[in-house]
Amino acid sequence: xxxxxxxxxxxxxxxxxxxxxxxxxxxxxxxxxxxxxxxxxxxxxxxxxxxxxxxxxxxxxxxxxxxxxxxxxxxxxxxxxxxxxxxxxxxxxxxxxxxxxxxxxxxxxxxxxxxxxxxxxxxxxxxxxxxxxxxxxxxxxxxxxxxxxxxxxxxxxxxxxxxxxxxxxxxxxxxxxxxxxxxxxxxxxxxxxxxxxxxxxxxxxxxxxxxxxxxxxxxxxxxxxxxxxxxxxxxxxxxxxxxxxxxxxxxxxxxxxxxxxxxxxxxxxxxxxxxxxxxxxxxxxxxxxxxxxxxxxxxxxxxxxxxxxxxxxxxxxxxxxxxxxxxxxxxxxxxxxxxxxxxxxxxxxxxxxxxxxxxxxxxxxxxxxxxxxxxxxxxxxxxxxxxxxxxxxxxxxxxxxxxxxxxxxxxxxxxxx
Ligand SMILES: NC(=O)c1ccc[n+]([C@@H]2O[C@H](COP(=O)([O-])OP(=O)(O)OC[C@H]3O[C@@H](n4cnc5c(N)ncnc54)[C@H](OP(=O)(O)O)[C@@H]3O)[C@@H](O)[C@H]2O)c1
Numbered sequence: 253x254x255x256x257x258x259x260x261x262x263x264x265x266x267x268x269x270x271x272x273x274x275x276x277x278x279x280x281x282x283x284x285x286x287x288x289x290x291x292x293x294x295x296x297x298x299x300x301x302x303x304x305x306x307x308x309x310x311x312x313x314x315x316x317x318x319x320x321x322x323x324x325x326x327x328x329x330x331x332x333x334x335x336x337x338x339x340x341x342x343x344x345x346x347x348x349x350x351x352x353x354x355x356x357x358x359x360x361x362x363x364x365x366x367x368x369x370x371x372x373x374x375x376x377x378x379x380x381x382x383x384x385x386x387x388x389x390x391x392x393x394x395x396x397x398x399x400x401x402x403x404x405x406x407x408x409x410x411x412x413x414x415x416x417x418x419x420x421x422x423x424x425x426x427x428x429x430x431x432x433x434x435x436x437x438x439x440x441x442x443x444x445x446x447x448x449x450x451x452x453x454x455x456x457x458x459x460x461x462x463x464x465x466x467x468x469x470x471x472x473x474x475x476x477x478x479x480x481x482x483x484x485x486x487x488x489x490x491x492x493x494x495x496x497x498x499x500x501x502x503x504x505x506x507x508x509x510x511x512x513x514x515x516x517x518x519x520x521x522x523x524x525x526x527x528x529x530x531x532x533x534x535x536x537x538x539x540x541x542x543x544x545x546x547x548x549x550x551x552x553x554x555x556x557x558x559x560x561x562x563x564x565x566x567x568x569x570x571x572x573x574x575x576x577x578x579x580x581x582x583x584x585x586x587x588x589x590x591x592x593x594x595x596x597x598x599x600x601x602x603x604x605x606x607x608x609x610x611x612x613x614x615x616x617x618x619x620x621x622x623x624x625x626x627x628x629x630x631x632x633x634x635x636x637x638x639x640x641x642x643x644x645x646x647x648x649x650x651x652x653x654x655x656x657x658x659x660x661x662x663x664x665x666x667x668x669x
Pocket of ligand 1: 275276277278279280281282301302303304312335336337338361362363364365366402403404405477478479480481482494497498499
């Protein structure tokens with residue numbers, strides 16, 4: 253499929269002319285992008301910023317995509333740079349920075365602390381300030397065509413439900429908000445909760461998007477907003493995901509572990525919320541969309557959401573896990589149902605704060621910017637293979653989560669012997 257003279261089914265024709273600086277390349281989305289950039293798009297060169305050490309990065313890849321990392325590194329087109337997005341100039345030497353300034357044509361910034369439990373101050377330190385500093389650095393790159401900031405569709409969680417468009421929703425003065433947060437040194441005087449954000453993480457994504465555009469009006473910024481990342485359909489391999497970075501899988505794992513069998517147990521206050529979509533996109537489709545938008549030359553906010561795959565409601569996700577919840581009996585389940593109830597359901601429900609928010613607000617994320625790619629085939633294709641059965645994909649994901657819970661329960665029994 254050819255749109256605007258770019259052959260989307262032949263990504264190598266585009267990426268062979270591009271040198272990418274990728275952050276977060278050991279993460280769930282970043283490693284999938286690295287696989288695609290190196291092995292499917294024949295990118296001229298990929299600099300991957302890894303933190304700690306090369307050995308640490310290799311350990312991460314060994315855990316998430318053991319069978320693929322050697323092939324990626326063997327291309328000779330991937331260079332690992334040890335650094336840290338929180339450090340000045342990424343913690344890189346001036347010589348390396350000069351090389352990047354001369355060579356890099358595309359920055360893909362995936363690195364982030366994705367914890368929903370981090371404080372506002374820590375989230376600003378880990379996610380907002382490094383993004384602004386990287387954009388500043390990239391502004392000096394001589395041949396930069398695009399700066400991709402991986403944000404989240406949940407950056408607009410303050411909206412009261414309904415359509416969420418691929419645009420910036422202005423709230424308070426972003427510069428003043430950042431200054432106020434930095435001034436207090438820890439928690440700000442304003443209450444993030446009151447602004448409708450359930451977590452500092454989503455609030456800070458919203459703030460960072462706006463600051464990026466305000467501070468860098470001449471930079472070609474693509475604000476790439478996935479909803480939840482789900483396990484891969486096929487690349488690097490079926491059900492690939494970094495442990496802990498696929499929230500709906502994690503939710504299912506916890507539902508099985510805690511013995512949750514119905515939506516009512518998760519959201520007693522919002523019984524109708526189960527009918528809302530728990531928006532998720534397989535990570536390889538998200539990676540494809542990001543790269544297709546780079547090829548297209550898109551700027552501004554773009555969603556990667558279930559509309560580009562198959563929307564599934566909270567009730568359906570709970571139902572996927574329910575048969576396993578009945579079969580797998582964990583210590584927590586037994587305690588919960590015993591008269592002595594050591595761990596109450598409330599503990600489990602805290603984990604579902606964000607899902608509860610989804611159950612309260614029926615958001616419909618637009619994928620208008622990506623519809624043009626629906627029929628694109630090839631290595632970055634959005635067109636699903638005729639043999640792909642989404643119901644089977646969801647059922648097998650549930651089975652894998654049940655196996656994980658069983659294995660963890662077995663491991664904790666063994667460690668107590
Ligand atoms: N997961 C989701 O459902 C989801 C949904 C929407 C948007 N997003 C966004 O998508 C992006 C990628 O998320 P993900 O799920 O792939 O995250 P992830 O699996 O947790 O990976 C995070 C990556 O960032 C790196 N990193 C963290 N702090 C760093 C630092 N100070 N310096 C250098 N690298 C650092 C990590 O390195 P280590 O390997 O050393 O830890 C890892 O490579 C993030 O911006 C996230 O907010 C994620």
